[in-house]
Amino acid sequence: MKFIDEADITVEAGHGGNGCSSFRREKYVEFGGPDGGNGGNGGDVILQVSDSLNTLVDFRYHHSFKAENGQAGQGRNCTGASGQNLYVAVPKGTVVFDAETDESLGDLTRPNQALLVARGGRGGKGNACFKSSTNRAPRRKTPGVLAEARKLRLELRILADVGLLGLPNAGKSTLIRTVSNAKPKVADYPFTTLIPNIGVVRVDRLQSFVMADVPGLIPGAHEGAGLGIRFLRHLIRTRLLFHMVNVGSDLEDPVTSIRAIEAELSAASTVLAQRPRWLVFNKIDLLDPADLDVWCQTIVEELDWQGPVFSISAVTGQGTEGLMQTAMQYLESYQVRVVSDEAFAQQELSLFQRMSEEVRASGQTHRSSVFSECFQFERTIEDDNVECYYQK
Ligand SMILES: Nc1nc2c(ncn2[C@@H]2O[C@H](COP(=O)(O)OP(=O)(O)OP(=O)(O)O)[C@@H](O)[C@H]2O)c(=O)[nH]1
Numbered sequence: 001m002k003f004i005d006e007a008d009i010t011v012e013a014g015h016g017g018n019g020c021s022s023f024r025r026e027k028y029v030e031f032g033g034p035d036g037g038n039g040g041n042g043g044d045v046i047l048q049v050s051d052s053l054n055t056l057v058d059f060r061y062h063h064s065f066k067a068e069n070g071q072a073g074q075g076r077n078c079t080g081a082s083g084q085n086l087y088v089a090v091p092k093g094t095v096v097f098d099a100e101t102d103e104s105l106g107d108l109t110r111p112n113q114a115l116l117v118a119r120g121g122r123g124g125k126g127n128a129c130f131k132s133s134t135n136r137a138p139r140r141k142t143p144g145v146l147a148e149a150r151k152l153r154l155e156l157r158i159l160a161d162v163g164l165l166g167l168p169n170a171g172k173s174t175l176i177r178t179v180s181n182a183k184p185k186v187a188d189y190p191f192t193t194l195i196p197n198i199g200v201v202r203v204d205r206l207q208s209f210v211m212a213d214v215p216g217l218i219p220g221a222h223e224g225a226g227l228g229i230r231f232l233r234h235l236i237r238t239r240l241l242f243h244m245v246n247v248g249s250d251l252e253d254p255v256t257s258i259r260a261i262e263a264e265l266s267a268a269s270t271v272l273a274q275r276p277r278w279l280v281f282n283k284i285d286l287l288d289p290a291d292l293d294v295w296c297q298t299i300v301e302e303l304d305w306q307g308p309v310f311s312i313s314a315v316t317g318q319g320t321e322g323l324m325q326t327a328m329q330y331l332e333s334y335q336v337r338v339v340s341d342e343a344f345a346q347q348e349l350s351l352f353q354r355m356s357e358e359v360r361a362s363g364q365t366h367r368s369s370v371f372s373e374c375f376q377f378e379r380t381i382e383d384d385n386v387e388c389y390y391q392k
């Protein structure tokens with residue numbers, strides 16, 4: 001299946017039905033009076049998160065959505081039928097923009113969350129509504145209200161807790177295969193992974209988190225080299241990044257490759273470059289265990305790396321369990337802190353806002369991002385799936 005993370009669609013709600021002007025005509029009933037019914041309301045267009053979707057590929061060929069119109073009112077006080085609402089399924093993590101104004105309309109991050117994007121027109125009034133003591137035979141009726149129509153731009157930003165970052169061949173896909181249910185292709189040539197993959201890492205029966213594997217970065221990615229930095233935006237929503245390093249290759253100097261990735265990250269967004277990042281030395285099965293500690297220490301000192309460092313073998317699974325458990329603890333304490341510490345939450349919020357501005361300025365995406373909203377959504381995750389409405 002193709003991975004599509006951007007789509008332009010048109011949505012149009014249903015128009016309201018017209019009111020009817022009619023009079024009761026019946027044998028033996030003189031001056032039956034007005035009996036024109038009201039028109040029905042037009043249907044709304046609502047985007048709704050579906051768990052069974054994970055890309056916007058469905059919008060490639062089907063990009064115009066129109067809800068049903070309301071029907072006109074009829075005589076005998078018959079109200080016209082209302083148009084059905086149209087629910088359009090989108091994957092979790094879809095950010096919705098107005099294509100014309102570039103305004104962000106919403107961020108669909110929760111299961112079954114719905115966003116009303118075009119409201120149907122109200123039905124018109126029939127002449128029965130206008131009867132009064134002074135006007136017993138009104139002919140007045142009102143037309144149905146025309147519905148909203150708008151062009152939308154949908155952008156998918158994968159929702160993951162941990163993102164994998166690294167040069168091609170670092171073993172990112174191998175790690176996600178080992179620790180999660182995702183089974184992306186693994187091969188010993190660069191750019192095996194062409195689209196992001198996500199997997200659920202189950203740490204124990206009740207604890208799990210989501211991991212995202214994105215295509216490898218290479219020096220010059222911010223200028224479009226390799227697959228460019230297009231997929232980096234899928235890492236923006238993660239709480240934690242694993243910077244994977246291939247330590248089993250004689251061809252690559254780990255220090256140079258780590259610096260190259262760090263430089264690419266800073267070129268893309270300085271805030272993203274400040275997000276929590278753990279160094280993960282992979283392929284340690286290819287090293288002599290006796291030298292491992294000294295070897296890691298040398299690299300860390302040379303880089304002056306302040307964050308946590310882990311050594312694993314994604315193929316044999318050595319060290320992966322400890323890494324996943326530490327990541328799970330980190331994610332849990334992050335969540336607790338966001339909910340309980342207002343100052344920390346505010347600080348994170350401003351970081352998300354800055355990141356949003358930088359992403360826009362760096363030209364990765366020309367649309368405004370809604371990280372602040374995404375953050376607020378996450379804090380109110382226990383809320384009901386309220387149908388929200390956004391008006392132009
Ligand atoms: N010996 C050993 N080989 C590994 C390990 N992890 C990955 N490999 C090998 O390294 C090669 C590249 O692994 P991938 O998982 O495809 O690397 P990647 O980072 O996803 O690469 P791209 O998708 O191209 O960015 C494969 O041949 C893997 O079998 C490891 O821990 N030990």
Ligand SMILES: [Mg+2]
Nearest residue numbers: 172173192193
């Ligand atoms: Mg890969």
